[in-house]
Amino acid sequence: MSEYEAVIDEIGSFGPAQIQVFILVSLFEAPVAWGLLVHPVFASRKVPWSCAYDNGTGGLGGFDSPSNATSWLEGNCTLLEMSQCGSVIFSTEYSSVVSEWTMICNRSHLASLITTVQMVGGFIGAFISGQLSDIYGRKKILISVYAVYCLSGLWSAFTNSWILYLVLKFIVGATVSGTMVVNFALTMEFVTPEWRTFCGTVGFWNIGVMLMALIGFLVPNWRYMTMTCSLLGLPLLACWWFIPESPRWLLLKGRRKEAEAILSKMAKRNSRPEPDFSKLQIFIQKQQNIRDESRKYTYWDLCRNFQMTRTTATILYMWFACSCVYYGTTLGAGKLHGNIYLNLFLSGLVEIPGLLVVLAFNNRIGRRMTLCLLLLIGGASCLSVLLVDLFGGIQLKWLSTMLSLIGKSGVSGAWAAVLISSAELFPTVVRNIGMASCSMSSRIGSVVAPLMANLDEFHVSIPYVIYGILGLSCGLLCLLIPETLNHPLPDTLPPGEYCSCLRGHTLSVEDVSLEEITKQSNGVVPLDRDDNGTSDNTNDKSLLNNTQVHEDEKDGML
Secondary structure, three states: OOHHHHHHHHHOOOOHHHHHHHHHHHOOHHHHHHHHHHHHHHHOOOOOEEEEOOOOOOOOOOOOOOOOOOOOOOOOOOOOOHHHOOEEEEOOOOOOHHHHOOOOHHHOHHHHHHHHHHHHHHHHHHHHHHHHHHHHOHHHHHHHHHHHHHHHHHHHOOOOOHHHHHHHHHHHHHHHHHHHHHHHHHHHOOOOHHHHHHHHHOOOHHHHHHHHHHHHHHOOOHHHHHHHHHHHHHHHHHHHHOOOOOHHHHHHOOOHHHHHHHHHHHHHHOOOOOOOOHHHHHHHHHHHHHHHHOOOOOHHHHHOOHHHHHHHHHHHHHHHHHHHHHHHHHHHHHHOOOOHHHHHHHHHHOHHHHHHHHHHHOOOOOHHHHHHHHHHHHHHHHHHHHHHHHHOOHHHHHHHHHHHHHHHHHHHHHHHHHHHHHHHHOOHHHHHHHHHHHHHHHHHHHHHHHHHHHHHHOOOOHHHHHHHHHHHHHHHHHHHOOOOOOOOOOOOOOOOOOOOOOOOOOOOOOOOOHHHOOOOOOOOOOOOEOOOOOEOOOOHHHOOOOOOOOHHHHOOOO
């Protein structure tokens, strides 16, 4: 435990002051979940349509179409060229950007393109916001990025140009991701290590997903729905006056008096005496020594030998797969058999059992077996959707929906489990780089997910076949990674050459002390030693106990 964490422990590891910060910061998760889901699930829904010819005849093929009407079958672009269609008539049951900007036939790809662009925005926003929060502070960037999210979301409800709408959705994606990155870091820096697992897992993201279903049900018009999601989130901007800046960030910026003032208020709120602030100067000096004396490591150090290369590749693949399947099943909730609103609600609800499995079994049967179990359950459930669709018939469509939800539950828990394993597998000196690589891999998965979800145009089960293959392959590959339960976290890199497939020079590896380890990326705290020079990492505290997990990781666990 570092000197800063010792001070936090003195004022109360998770008292009323921290609970207030945790709740207020976590509240931001629900509105940004709406921003992430409103377009892919509702605003991009396909709306039944029909062609009205120049002679005025026409109808809504497939739904309440007059028997004497000359119309297309619902959504069929092959019966006649669009140029021969006088106008297109859309169903009025609900609206979306598809009906707003006639995104059908040769323009049908535009709705899914907007979803992909939104995910690309998340890829970029996570990186930028993390850097900005290190420079300007957690609180300022959290509120600023969230304000931009609300305004861009509100603007997108009024635009009359799909191109401007696409640009605004890119900004929404960037600010959704940026908000999640900063709020996770802010929460972690107010609590002691034993509470980081709880704060890193529990939140309002799932509640936001479930509430999105209610909003979609009550507000069927996509413009009003988008507007509602932004307006309901605006009151949270008032949290500026109730959320303090991170004392840890203030200390690292040399603003010790401000940090001490915040910590004193927290101690008073927790009914604790004022702590020994002299420890903070030791913490500041150690952090300065880390920046001044440590050697720099690179991404190539993750591939120092065959064993480490295999472990790194396996972890990166699991992050990609979990992200891809999680977002794919979430964004595809609106396409499942049954009521779209109920399906989305259940999609948020089923994440809870997966997380409970991690909490129940991670310390009993080990990280590796828990991860393997969840991935195999998730992958097998997704793959079983194909069998039901091929042999079950229409009467068993409900089973396909249930299996897809079970698959998401398994992958949601697996993502939490792989987060724990990743933080414990990378040696301390490259843990920041390793976790940043994992975050990058998961972002790539989130960008690919909408493209995979759109493969249901060829066959409804194709996306779930891919999700099943990803889940099952990860479940088997995770057996290749070492078990970390009750094992000390590695501090230094193993000796040896880089993997022969990589071109690089050999580096000598000395036994680097933790005081010489650089804080190479935002949001991760190097492993702390106790007074005897040993690592305190023998139980579930090792998750975020000795390392504050990179802020990007919460995005989808979320």
